[in-house]
Amino acid sequence: xxxxxxxxxxxxxxxxxxxxxxxxxxxxxxxxxxxxxxxxxxxxxxxxxxxxxxxxxxxxxxxxxxxxxxxxxxxxxxxxxxxxxxxxxxxxxxxxxxxxxxxxxxxxxxxxxxxxxxxxxx
Amino acid sequence: xxxxxxxxxxxxxxxxxxxxxxxxxxxxxxxxxxxxxxxxxxxxxxxxxxxxxxxxxxxxxxxxxxxxxxxxxxxxxxxxxxxxxxxxxxxxxxxxxxxxxxxxxxxxxxxxxxxxxxxxxxxxxxxxxxxxxxxx
Numbered sequence: 001x002x003x004x005x006x007x008x009x010x011x012x013x014x015x016x017x018x019x020x021x022x023x024x025x026x027x028x029x030x031x032x033x034x035x036x037x038x039x040x041x042x043x044x045x046x047x048x049x050x051x052x053x054x055x056x057x058x059x060x061x062x063x064x065x066x067x068x069x070x071x072x073x074x075x076x077x078x079x080x081x082x083x084x085x086x087x088x089x090x091x092x093x094x095x096x097x098x099x100x101x102x103x104x105x106x107x108x109x110x111x112x113x114x115x116x117x118x119x120x121x122x
Numbered sequence: 123x124x125x126x127x128x129x130x131x132x133x134x135x136x137x138x139x140x141x142x143x144x145x146x147x148x149x150x151x152x153x154x155x156x157x158x159x160x161x162x163x164x165x166x167x168x169x170x171x172x173x174x175x176x177x178x179x180x181x182x183x184x185x186x187x188x189x190x191x192x193x194x195x196x197x198x199x200x201x202x203x204x205x206x207x208x209x210x211x212x213x214x215x216x217x218x219x220x221x222x223x224x225x226x227x228x229x230x231x232x233x234x235x236x237x238x239x240x241x242x243x244x245x246x247x248x249x250x251x252x253x254x255x256x257x258x
Contacts (some may be wrong), residue, residue: 009154009155015153015154015155018149018152018153019153019154021149021153022146022149022150022152022153023150023153023170023171023174024171024174024175025170025174025191026190027190027191028191029191035191037170039154039191039192044177047195048198049170049195049198050153050154050194052167052198053150053153053154053156053167053187056152056156056165056166056167057154057155057156057165059166060156060157060165060166061157064164066156066157066158066165066205067162067163067205068165069166069200069202070202071199071200071201071202072166072199072200072223073197073198073199073200073248074197074198074199075196075197075250076194076195076196076197077199104140104236114197118166
């Protein structure tokens with residue numbers, strides 16, 4: 001099946017703060033470097049759900065309209081570390097069959113989501 | 123201290139109804155740069171807002187009592203019955219579908235049924251929460 005175009009999305013600390021407010025997830029490991037380090041993380045990390053929301057954005061953009069995702073899921077296999085200067089997440093998709101898009105989601109060249117897959121309405 | 127094993131199989135009471143507003147959907151979309159125009163369906167991961175409320179009630183339960191910053195989100199899946207739109211009134215009912223302990227870590231699998239004001243299933247949100255018990 002055919003490959004979709006790859007996209008790169010910037011991830012900033014400001015976006016994580018906005019996402020925390022919008023999603024209602026106040027976990028400080030996504031905003032406060034000291035708390036993140038206190039639990040053994042190298043720095044602030046993006047919400048896994050932030051990255052999964054980027055995957056949903058990617059699918060919406062590729063399909064050219066929102067509301068067609070029937071199923072979306074992934075394992076959060078590696079944290080997206082967000083230093084003060086920000087980072088970016090890269091996403092590319094491949095049609096596995098006429099309804100299923102297998103995604104590849106990476107940060108700094110490493111996979112961050114395990115088996116991210118979207119099933120969409122035809 | 124590990125999470126109480128009796129938790130497995132438990133269904134928690136439904137969360138308070140959540141009214142989906144234009145502002146809430148627009149803010150959620152904007153945080154990840156997701157294109158959103160008034161009247162569009164909510165992004166596919168929007169129901170996490172409702173499911174997360176149910177997960178927080180689980181974490182606050184006396185026999186669970188785990189701190190959010192000691193919890194890592196291990197896995198998430200959404201299955202949509204229909205798109206969510208502004209004006210929906212949603213409630214999440216969370217069931218602890220599984221509980222395992224591996225080397226001092228609790229792996230809690232949950233399934234939240236998100237229903238509308240008429241009681242119809244809108245979305246099923248399955249989450250795996252990983253809690254390092256030794257951190258308490």
